Structure formats: C-alpha cells, structure tokens
Amino acid sequence: MESNILTTLKILIIGESGVGKSSLLLRFTDDTFAPGQPATIGVDFKVKTLALQDGGGNRKAKLAIWDTAGQERFRTLTPSYYRGAQGVVLVYDVTRRETFAKLGDWLSELETYCTRGDLVRVLVANKTDRDGRDHEVEGGEGSRFAEKHSMLFVEASAKTRDGVHATFQELVAKIMETPGLWERETPGGQGVLLRKQQKDASSGGSCGGYCSLG
Secondary structure, eight states, rough: OTTTTTEEEEEEEEESSTTTTHHHHHHHHOOOOTOOOOOOOEEEEEEEEOOOSSSTTTEEEEEEEEEEEEEEGGGGGGGHHTTTTTTEEEEEEEEOHHHHHHHHHHHHHHHOOOOOOOEEEEEEOOTTOOOGOOOOSOOHHHHHHHHHHHHHEEEOTTTOTHHHHHHHHHHHHHHSSSSSSSSOBBSSSSHHHHHHHOGGGSSSSOOOGGOOOO
C-alpha cells in the first residue's frame, strides 16, 4: 500500500435509471464518456485515488466507488450495497423531472439501509450541458432540496466534465471533516482501520444526522 494513502472510503452512487450515474463514475475514474452508456446490470465497482486538499501535503484517500442499477428488479442488492458506506452521491437528470421527484424515495431507502448515522451525501444535478430549453428542473430547485435535507449540491455534466471532480472532492473533504467516519493508518503497519459505526441506543434507529430526512 502506498505510504501516503491515509484512508479508504466506500462511496455509493444512487438515483433513477438513466440519470447518468455510470457516466459520472467513468468520467471521474477513467476520464471517458460514452454516449448511449448501457444501463448498469447489478453493481459496478471502481477504485480511484484522490489527493486530499487539507493542507496535509501529498496525502491521499482511496475511494471504492459503487454504482448500482436504478431499476426495481435489482433492489435485492440494496442492504449489502449500503452497508458501511461513508458517502453517497445522489443523482438526478435536470431534463427529466420524474428523476427529481423520486429523490425522496432514495432518501427513504438511505434511511432504511444505511449503517452509519454520519453518512455524508451530495446531490448532483446531472446533464447540465443540455440546452436550457430541455431543462425541467432549475438549479435553484436542486439547491433548495439539498439544503432542506442537509446535503451538498453540485451541478455537473459527465459529458463536459463540469462539476464531476468537484462532486467527489467536496464529498471526500466533508467526510474527512466528520469525526468518526474514518481513521488514520494504524502505526503498526496493519493498514487502514475504518472506524465502526457506533449506534446511539437512545436514537431509536440506525440513522441520524446526514441520513435523517427531517
């Protein structure tokens, strides 16, 4: 393992089918874009090392990024998919209002299955490169929704690269600022130890903070 890898983080990309989740992943990890990207079948998984902009020199975090199908028939994958995640990228398509309308359902799923109360989330308005006349959801709507649910917000385009790197950079920065979401590499050379989620027995549930819909 590289000596400057500070931690390994599990990041999920979720949202309705066709919003561009796989395109965002491929643009971020491989800097490629394929028009007509086929729908994900089951789960895709990629690893990307990201430099940390925290004044700590050349320290990096290794991101294990999971991209899952948005179709209902793959929902049986849900519990294991969410387990142990520290960050979530929730995506909608600005040219399809129905994908924005479904965001509440995805947040409910997060609340049901996430195992960390301090999970960090970023809402991504994707396909902003499309002609403004095709937009069915304005940026202000997305930012207000994100603010209401204590989420970060980024407008992005996998096609043009705009906002893609910023999405993951801001998400990771917030994770690194959140006590309990990560730990430094152990001094004994045993690699990275990810801190286990400690549930608050008085909360009456497994999610709170960033997972809360309230």
